[in-house]
Amino acid sequence: MDPKGWRVELNDGHFIPVLGFGTAAPEEVPKSKAEEVTKLAIEAGFRHIDSAHAYNNENEVGQAIRSKIEDGTVKREDIFYTSKLWMTFLRPELVRPALENSLKKLQLNYVDLYIIHFPMALKPGEELFPTDEHGKAIFDTVDLCATWEALEKCKDAGLTKSIGVSNFNRRQLEKILNKPGLKYKPVCNQVECHPHLNQSKLLDFCKSKDIVLVAYSALGGQRMKRWLAPNAPVLLEDPVLCAMAKKYQRTPALIALRYQLQRGVVVLAKSYNEKRIKENMQVFEFQLTSEDMEVLDGLNRNLRYLPFQIGADHPEYPFSDEY
Numbered sequence: 001m002d003p004k005g006w007r008v009e010l011n012d013g014h015f016i017p018v019l020g021f022g023t024a025a026p027e028e029v030p031k032s033k034a035e036e037v038t039k040l041a042i043e044a045g046f047r048h049i050d051s052a053h054a055y056n057n058e059n060e061v062g063q064a065i066r067s068k069i070e071d072g073t074v075k076r077e078d079i080f081y082t083s084k085l086w087m088t089f090l091r092p093e094l095v096r097p098a099l100e101n102s103l104k105k106l107q108l109n110y111v112d113l114y115i116i117h118f119p120m121a122l123k124p125g126e127e128l129f130p131t132d133e134h135g136k137a138i139f140d141t142v143d144l145c146a147t148w149e150a151l152e153k154c155k156d157a158g159l160t161k162s163i164g165v166s167n168f169n170r171r172q173l174e175k176i177l178n179k180p181g182l183k184y185k186p187v188c189n190q191v192e193c194h195p196h197l198n199q200s201k202l203l204d205f206c207k208s209k210d211i212v213l214v215a216y217s218a219l220g221g222q223r224m225k226r227w228l229a230p231n232a233p234v235l236l237e238d239p240v241l242c243a244m245a246k247k248y249q250r251t252p253a254l255i256a257l258r259y260q261l262q263r264g265v266v267v268l269a270k271s272y273n274e275k276r277i278k279e280n281m282q283v284f285e286f287q288l289t290s291e292d293m294e295v296l297d298g299l300n301r302n303l304r305y306l307p308f309q310i311g312a313d314h315p316e317y318p319f320s321d322e323y
Contacts, residue, residue, distance in 0.1 A: 006018050006019060006047075006284060008212060008264075008266065010162055010187035010188070010212060011185050011187055011210040011211065012161075012162055012184060012185075012187055014112070014161050014162050014187070015080075016048065016080055016112075016113070016162075016187075016188070016212065016214075016266055017046075017047045017048035017080050017266075018048075018261055018266050018267065019046065019048065019257070019261070019266075019267060019269060019280070019281075019283060019284075020046070020048035020049065020050045020080075020082070020214070020266065020267065020268040020269070021038065021041040021046040021048065021049050021050065021268070021269060021270075021277075022050050022216060022268040022269065022270035023037070023038060023049065023050060023051045023055060023057060023061050023270075024051075024052070024055045024224065024270060025055070025057065025272060026224060026225060026272075027225070027226060029272055031056065031057050031060055032060065033272060034055075034057035034060040034061055034064070035060040035061070035063050035064045036064075037271075037272050037274075037277065038060070038061050038064035038065065039064045039067065039068060040274050040277050040278075041277050042064065042065070042068045042073060042074060042079070043068070043073065044277050044278045044280075044281050045281045046277075046281070047074070047078055047079055047080060048079075048080040048082070048266075049061060049065065049079060049080070049081050049082070050082045050190075050216075050268050051081070051082065051083060051084075052082075052083060052084035052086070052117055053083065053084060053085070053086045053089075053098065053101070053102055053117075054084065054086050054117060054128055058083065058102055058105040058106050059105045059106075061106070062105060062106030062107050062108060063107075065079055065081065065106070065108070066107060066108075076108070079112075080112045080113070081106070081108065081111050081112050081113070082111065082112065082113040082114075082115065082190075083099070083102045083106075083111045083113075083114055083115075083160075084114070084115050084116070084117035084166060085098055085099070085114065085115065085116050085117055085147075085151070086098065086117050086128065087117060087118050087120055087121055087122040088121075088122045088123065088124050088125055088127070088128070088130065088140075089124065090116070090121040090122075090140065090142040090144070090147045091121070091124060091140070091142055091147075092142075092146045092147055092149065092150040093150075094124060095147060095150035095151060095153075095154065096150065096153065096154055096157070096159070099111070099114055099154050099159050099160065100159065103159065110158060110159055110160060110161060111159070111160045111161075112160070112161045112162060113160065113161065113162045113163070113164060113187070113188070114151060114154060114155075114159070114160035114162075114163055114164075115163065115164040115165055115166045115186075115188065115190060116144070116147060116148075116151070116164075116165045116166060116168075117166050117167070118166065118167045118308070118311065118318070119144055119165070119167060119168050119172045119316045119318055120139070120311045120314040120316045120317060120318075121139065121140035121141065121142040121147075121316070122137060122138060122139060122140055123138040123139070123140050124140065129310065136313075137310050137311060137313075137314070139313075139314050139315075144172065144175060144176065144316070145175065145176065145179045148163075148176050148179065148182075148186075149183075151163040152183045152184050155184060162187045162188075163184060163186065163187065164186040164187045164188035164189065164190070164211075164212075164214075165186045165188070165189050165190070166189065166190035166191065166214075166216075167190070167191055167192075167308075167318050167319075168186075168189050168191075168318060169202070169318040169319070169321040169323060170201075170202060170205050170321065170323055171321055172316070172318060173186065173189060173205070173206070173209070173211070177209060185209070185210070185211065186211055187211065187212060188211060188212040188213070188214050188266070189202070189206055189211055189212075189213055189214070190213075190214035190215075190216055190268075191213065191214070191215070191216065192215075192216055192217045192221070192304060192305065192306055193213065193215035193216070193217070193218060193260065193265060194215065194217060194218050194219065194220055194235055194256060194305075195235065195238065195241065195256060195259060195296050195299040195300065196220070196233075196235055196238075196299060196300065196301050196302075196303040196305075197300065197301075197302055197303055197304055197305075198263075198296075198297060198299075198300040199213065199215075199323065200297070200300070201322065201323040202323040203263065203264075203265065205323070207264065212265075212266055213264075213265045213266070214265070214266045214267075214268065215260050215265050215266070215267045215268060216268050216270075217270075217305055217306055218256060218257060218260055218267045218268060218269065219235060219236060219253050219256055219257070219269065219270065220232075220234060220235030220236060220305055221305030221306045224305075224306060227306045227308065228305055228306065229303075229304060229305055229306070229307050232303065232305050233303075235252075235256065235305075236252040236253055236256070237252075238252070238299060240295060240296070240299055241255055241256060241296075241299070244288075244292060244295070244296070247292075248286055248288070250282065250286060251276075251279060253269070253276070253279075253280065254279065254280065254282055254283055254286075255288070255296075257269055257280060257283045258283050258286065258287070258288055259288065259293065259296045261283060262287070262288055262293055263293075269283075304319060307319060
């Protein structure tokens with residue numbers, strides 16, 4: 001199958017592959033592993049690679065991309081690479097230096113997509129999570145519209161092809177969309193999304209604005225133990241998902257990924273296991289019936305695996321709104 005058929009057009013005319021490889025690793029995995037698995041993903045057929053400043057692995061991921069370009073597996077234009085602006089860099093004057101810093105680590109001339117990682121600003125500095133003596137996060141106050149204008153300038157400068165957001169709720173998206181003098185709409189909103197949190201209202205809203213929803217933790221958030229909601233059930237052990245996997249003779253993970261593709265959601269698959277990385281490419285080889293899609297819709301329980309409690313007191317905390 002031609003990988004070009006696995007892409008959707010963004011509202012700025014660029015194309016995003018519908019299946020992406022997520023590189024955020026659990027704490028117990030050494031950073032060096034990021035290079036190895038990113039190479040495996042590219043060899044398996046992944047063309048959309050998702051990372052971020054906060055994942056602390058852009059050196060390794062960039063090295064993997066460059067080595068696959070050098071050995072002739074792919075050209076730079078075949079790869080769609082996403083990076084993210086961390087919360088300590090939301091002040092407009094810090095945006096471009098943050099992107100340039102990522103590019104330097106990646107040793108790439110541009111990223112394909114640069115997105116605001118969270119709508120909550122934290123105190124600027126080198127620390128990912130600046131905290132006070134009581135261990136509380138130190139917030140910053142930034143106008144998200146000013147941050148967005150700085151992203152628009154990065155796009156105009158050719159440092160990124162497309163710009164978008166992550167973890168924004170409807171209200172925060174509307175704030176950008178209604179900004180006077182808006183030059184570019186966000187092309188996407190990357191959010192936690194899986195059968196237990198199907199984001200159907202946010203998805204409908206995004207579709208109505210020609211914004212692509214990108215799903216992270218599409219297989220549940222089990223591997224990010226540090227951030228996981230307590231007592232969260234394991235998504236891939238859901239009996240309905242497992243029964244459907246049997247029916248289609250696929251893994252529960254493939255059912256969960258296919259579900260997203262058929263809803264028009266771009267989905268990130270995260271795995272540090274070679275067999276599963278290859279297996280996840282099978283998502284293009286089968287189709288769920290509309291009845292089974294409805295059954296999967298019925299699994300929604302608005303369960304957030306990654307509620308990001310550290311930011312719960314922030315005035316821009318996105319998850320208090322219904323969607």
